[in-house]
Amino acid sequence: MQHRTKAVILSILMMGLGQIYHRQYGKGLLLLAGYAAGIYGIAFYLKDYLYGLITLGVEPSRMVKAGKLTKLVEGDHSIFMMVEGLMALLALLLFAAVYLLNVRDAYLVGRSRDQGVPPHRFYESLRELNRKHFAYLVLALPAVSVLFLTILPIIFSILLAFTNYADPILPPAHLVDWVGFDNFAKMVNLNVWRTTFVGVLTWTLTWAVIATFTTYVGGVLVAVLIEQPGIRFKKLWRTMLIIPFAIPSMISLLVMRNMFNSQFGPVNVYLQAVGLKGLPWLTDPFWAKVTVILANMWLGIPVTMILAIGVLTTIPKDLYEAAEVDGAGAFQKFRMITMPMVLYATAPVLIMQFAGNMNNFNVIYLLTSGDPVNANYQYAGHTDLLVTWLYKLALNQSQYSFASVIGIIIFLLVAAFSIWSYRRTRSYKEEDMIA
Amino acid sequence: MNRRTAARTKLTLSYALLVMLSCISLFPAFWIVMSSFKTGNSLFSETLIPREFTLEHYRNLFQNTHYPVWFMNTLKIAALSTVLGTFLLLLASYAISRYRFAGRKTTLSTLLVLQMFPGFMAMIAIYVLLNAMNLLNSHWALVLVYSSGAIVTNVFVAKGFFDTIPRSLEDAARIDGASHMTLFFFIMIPLSRPMLTYASLMIFNGSFVDFIFAELVLRTEEQRTLAVGLYQMVSQRNSTEFTLFAAGAVLVALPVTLLFLFLQRFLVEGLTAGASKG
Numbered sequence: 001m002q003h004r005t006k007a008v009i010l011s012i013l014m015m016g017l018g019q020i021y022h023r024q025y026g027k028g029l030l031l032l033a034g035y036a037a038g039i040y041g042i043a044f045y046l047k048d049y050l051y052g053l054i055t056l057g058v059e060p061s062r063m064v065k066a067g068k069l070t071k072l073v074e075g076d077h078s079i080f081m082m083v084e085g086l087m088a089l090l091a092l093l094l095f096a097a098v099y100l101l102n103v104r105d106a107y108l109v110g111r112s113r114d115q116g117v118p119p120h121r122f123y124e125s126l127r128e129l130n131r132k133h134f135a136y137l138v139l140a141l142p143a144v145s146v147l148f149l150t151i152l153p154i155i156f157s158i159l160l161a162f163t164n165y166a167d168p169i170l171p172p173a174h175l176v177d178w179v180g181f182d183n184f185a186k187m188v189n190l191n192v193w194r195t196t197f198v199g200v201l202t203w204t205l206t207w208a209v210i211a212t213f214t215t216y217v218g219g220v221l222v223a224v225l226i227e228q229p230g231i232r233f234k235k236l237w238r239t240m241l242i243i244p245f246a247i248p249s250m251i252s253l254l255v256m257r258n259m260f261n262s263q264f265g266p267v268n269v270y271l272q273a274v275g276l277k278g279l280p281w282l283t284d285p286f287w288a289k290v291t292v293i294l295a296n297m298w299l300g301i302p303v304t305m306i307l308a309i310g311v312l313t314t315i316p317k318d319l320y321e322a323a324e325v326d327g328a329g330a331f332q333k334f335r336m337i338t339m340p341m342v343l344y345a346t347a348p349v350l351i352m353q354f355a356g357n358m359n360n361f362n363v364i365y366l367l368t369s370g371d372p373v374n375a376n377y378q379y380a381g382h383t384d385l386l387v388t389w390l391y392k393l394a395l396n397q398s399q400y401s402f403a404s405v406i407g408i409i410i411f412l413l414v415a416a417f418s419i420w421s422y423r424r425t426r427s428y429k430e431e432d433m434i435a
Numbered sequence: 436m437n438r439r440t441a442a443r444t445k446l447t448l449s450y451a452l453l454v455m456l457s458c459i460s461l462f463p464a465f466w467i468v469m470s471s472f473k474t475g476n477s478l479f480s481e482t483l484i485p486r487e488f489t490l491e492h493y494r495n496l497f498q499n500t501h502y503p504v505w506f507m508n509t510l511k512i513a514a515l516s517t518v519l520g521t522f523l524l525l526l527a528s529y530a531i532s533r534y535r536f537a538g539r540k541t542t543l544s545t546l547l548v549l550q551m552f553p554g555f556m557a558m559i560a561i562y563v564l565l566n567a568m569n570l571l572n573s574h575w576a577l578v579l580v581y582s583s584g585a586i587v588t589n590v591f592v593a594k595g596f597f598d599t600i601p602r603s604l605e606d607a608a609r610i611d612g613a614s615h616m617t618l619f620f621f622i623m624i625p626l627s628r629p630m631l632t633y634a635s636l637m638i639f640n641g642s643f644v645d646f647i648f649a650e651l652v653l654r655t656e657e658q659r660t661l662a663v664g665l666y667q668m669v670s671q672r673n674s675t676e677f678t679l680f681a682a683g684a685v686l687v688a689l690p691v692t693l694l695f696l697f698l699q700r701f702l703v704e705g706l707t708a709g710a711s712k713g
Contacts, residue, residue, distance in 0.1 A: 011594060036466070053525050066704050083564060134615040139542075142527035142586050146549070149583035154552055160560070225453065230446050239696065240457040247464060250644040250662055251688045254669050255467045258677060264479035266466060286695035290527035298459070305550035359553050394559045395651065407556040414551045 015099055019214050020115065026122030031102055039094040046088055052076070053085025056163070057175045078176035079165070119384035161404035169395060183405045192223060194403075196377040196389070198351030201211025203289075204385045208358040211296045216350060218297055219304020220342055224334060227312050238309070245302035253366035256295050257282070260367075283383040286370050292383055300353070304346075311345045312338070347397075351421050355414045361387045386410050453546075462687075471681035478677040492682035501656055501664065502683060508574065509660040515578045516642040520585030521635045527586050528593030529623060531696075550585050555647050562651045572654040582640040588641075591632050596630035598622070628644060634703040640691060661687050 003022075011018030015038075016031030033321045057076025064073050073343050109119050112141055120128060130137065161183055165176045165335050187193050235363050244252065259265050260281035268278030315337065343350070364370060370384035370392065380389045394403035456636040466483065471492055473485040496502045531542060561580060565571050600623070608618050624631070651658050659667075665687065668680045697701065 035438065042663055079563065130615065133536070135530045135536040135539075138526045138530040138619075141525040142583075143581070143582040145523060146527075146586055149580055150549055150587055151545075151558050153557035153564070154549070156564070157556050157560040160563075204628070222456065228446075228449060230442070231449060231453075237453050237457065239699075241460050242696070242699065243464065243692075244460050246692045246699075247688050248640065248644040248691050250646055251665070251684045252463055254665060254680070255684060257669060258478055259466065259679075261478060262688065264477065266480075266483070269479070296462075302460075342579050355551070356610060361555070369670070387555075388555065391555070391559075391647070394562075400559075400563065403559065404556075407553055407559075411551055411556075414553075415548070417621045418551060 002110070003113040007106040007110035008103060009140075011103045011118075013103065015102045018102070018110070020056065022106070022109050022119045024109070024119050024122065024125070027105075028123055031098075033099060034095075038098075042095075045090065049081075052081035053089070055081075056177055057081050060174050060175050066346075074172060075173065078163075082159065082163075082176075084129055086152065087157070089404050090152070117231045157404045157407060159404075160400050160406055163401055166399040166401045170398060173271065179401075183401050187402070189407055192378045196380050198375070199377060200380055200384055200389050201388055203383070204358055207292070207360075207385060208354055211291055211300070211355045211357040211360070212350065214293060214297050215300030216304050216353070216394065218301045220308045220339065222301060222305045223308035223312055224338060227309060241305060242296050242302050244304070249299055250366060252256050253295065253362060257297075257367050260291055282368055283372055285374070288372060288383050291320075292367055294361055296357075296360070296369055299363065299428055300432045307346050307349060308342050311342045314345075315341050315385035351418060354421075355418060358385070358414060358417075359387045359410065360385065365391070436534055448709050452477070464692075467688075468685055469575040471685045473681075474676055475487070476666035476676050476678050480521055492678045493686075496682050496686070499684075500679070501659065502661075502686075504657055504687075505659050505661045505664045508658065511661070512574055512577050512660060513639050513643040514580070516585070517635050518582035519578065520638040520642075521631065523582055524586050524589050524593055524634055524638075525624070525627070526632070527553075528590050529597055529619060531590070532594045532597035545636055546587060546590055558648045560653060562648075565652065571660075572658050573652070574658065575641070576651060576652050577660075580648060581645065585638045585641070589637060593627075593630055593634055598628060600626055629701050632698060636694065636698060636702070640695075643691060644687075652670075 007018035007021050008020075014032070015035035016028045016033075019025075019028035019031060022028075056078040059075040061075040062073055063070045065071075088424050094152070113119060115134055125300070160176055162180060163176050163183070164179045167177060168174070187197055222241060225231075226234055226241070231237070259267055262268055262278060262280050262283055265281070267281065271278050280287050282288050319337050320333055323337060328336065364385050365388050368381070368383045370381040370388045372383075373381045377384075379392055387410065388407040390403045390410070393399040393406065444670055470478075470480070472488045473480055474487050474488070474489050474491070476492075530536075531539065558580065561576070563573075563596070564572075565576055570576065584686070604622065604626075605618055608622055613622070644662050645660075646666060649660045649663045665680060665683050668676065668683065701705055
């Protein structure tokens with residue numbers, strides 16, 4: 001029998017045996033140790049964890065009379081069981097992956113032995129790892145952190161959407177159960193949830209469109225204004241107008257919250273000083289929406305301006321000269337040359353900004369906190385976006401399962417939009433417009 | 436109207452517009468600075484520039500509130516997250532940009548998909564976990580979450596930057612006998628200074644002013660960060676202690692704003708790089 005066949009069979013039987021057969025003792029023993037740990041885990045723990053993940057606990061906490069005293073006996077903690085089950089599943093997958101790699105390695109080394117190449121010694125293997133698979137070494141650390149701090153929590157919160165983990169069913173006092181698509185069904189069928197969802201979704205989309213459009217066009221216009229031939233002190237204007245981008249947005253939003261205060265805020269004080277009536281900037285449903293859009297323009301225009309100035313300098317001058325010869329006015333030049341060129345160069349940013357605005361937590365939460373409250377809504381106000389609603393549901397109301405449902409819906413919306421628009425952008429279709 | 440006057444009117448109008456826009460863009464900052472020097476503590480003031488200037492609110496901030504503690508907490512968290520986050524980001528983006536390894540495409544699309552989840556969906560899950568494990572109120576939770584979040588949000592900009600560094604440089608170094616490590620630390624890192632500046636500034640700023648996760652995790656007055664503390668000041672005590680908030684806001688905003696203006700060039704480069712690479 002050839003070396004490779006023997007090694008593969010041995011490796012399948014027990015991880016590391018193939019390597020030991022190749023006399024790669026260091027590698028083989030390491031793998032064997034991993035194998036022992038893995039089998040131990042599978043034999044003694046896996047079943048319990050998986051059982052926990054599937055049932056989410058069967059034993060509720062209860063009071064037990066012991067003599068005169070009643071004592072609380074702790075039952076199963078559903079959320080712990082879910083997390084542990086998830087971790088166990090992840091560990092199992094990892095183990096399977098290592099097992100497969102072990103078989104592959106045994107095969108590869110076996111094949112080179114069959115061709116008369118002696119197998120690597122241990123230190124040679126290590127050097128080989130550093131030389132050939134450097135990318136994996138480098139990626140290991142970021143991958144682990146993203147896996148545990150981003151991917152695992154996201155999977156966990158997706159799973160939550162399919163449970164009834166919402167006030168008043170909170171562990172450890174109660175057991176959480178899997179409920180399938182019930183929460184999604186409630187979102188559509190129950191009147192309170194549906195009204196809120198449709199209302200908040202409509203405003204989220206309206207907001208995203210208006211916010212993206214106003215900051216984008218505003219930014220390009222400001223850039224054109226500054227870059228006009230004949231304007232002096234360009235650098236000064238640029239710096240002045242970049243200020244809103246430099247100030248931490250969290251601070252400027254809190255400042256604006258005070259500026260727009262309808263009783264004492266300077267905006268209304270000045271309006272009254274010139275004889276106008278002050279407006280209910282933050283307390284009226286309509287004006288609150290206007291306020292968040294204005295504040296967002298203040299924050300967002302500088303970003304587009306910076307980008308647009310960068311693009312404007314690359315537009316060939318002769319395009320404009322040719323347009324002038326043809327008798328184009330300033331508006332036509334802007335409409336037919338500047339805008340398409342800028343749009344072409346910044347299309348991906350525009351898409352990102354739209355998605356970002358849909359999830360623009362800070363502007364809404366710090367400025368209005370989603371208020372004024374809408375009496376017809378379930379825990380939401382007039383200016384609440386899906387994200388801020390999600391936040392309130394999870395944080396203030398402990399409606400974790402519904403919050404997760406919203407999270408999934410937001411993801412689907414953003415993903416669908418990104419894919420759709422990315423395929424339609426000119427930079428995707430006509431990659432070589434500017435050669 | 437002849438051509439010359441038309442051009443002049445246009446220019447005058449443009450200047451007028453620019454002056455107006457600059458006023459709007461500077462007003463909030465100017466107003467809050469002025470408010471912080473105002474006597475009394477109310478939001479209302481008759482004049483934009485106060486009649487009397489006072490430093491009382493700044494003194495108050497340091498003597499009667501937890502502001503100094505908050506400031507140190509924030510600085511500690513932001514600095515640690517910046518170092519760790521930038522390091523992880525560099526590793527990830529360098530590997531993705533330079534090596535064609537099996538699973539590279541999957542890694543890229545995973546990162547893209549992760550970006551599409553609402554940023555703090557993971558945070559809320561982490562909150563639930565920390566809450567269940569009684570690990571709330573710890574600064575390390577913040578540092579770890581900010582750093583790993585930094586990878587996901589900035590990896591494409593960083594990768595785009597590495598893509599622009601010519602490969603011939605590395606080939607030359609490799610011929611001279613440089614190992615992967617030497618190459619990375621002594622050639623790639625120095626070359627990527629503009630991107631490093633941009634990314635670390637973004638991470639620093641992000642963790643310096645993050646409100647959402649800090650509010651979730653930090654429970655006691657002594658552990659708070661500036662963002663949470665200031666938000667509480669505005670939302671709870673509201674207009675009664677407005678000038679105190681103003682002083683606090685000015686002190687937070689000042690270093691970050693100056694840093695941004697000082698490093699403007701790198702920011703513009705970073706933003707534009709992000710734009711063309713997508």
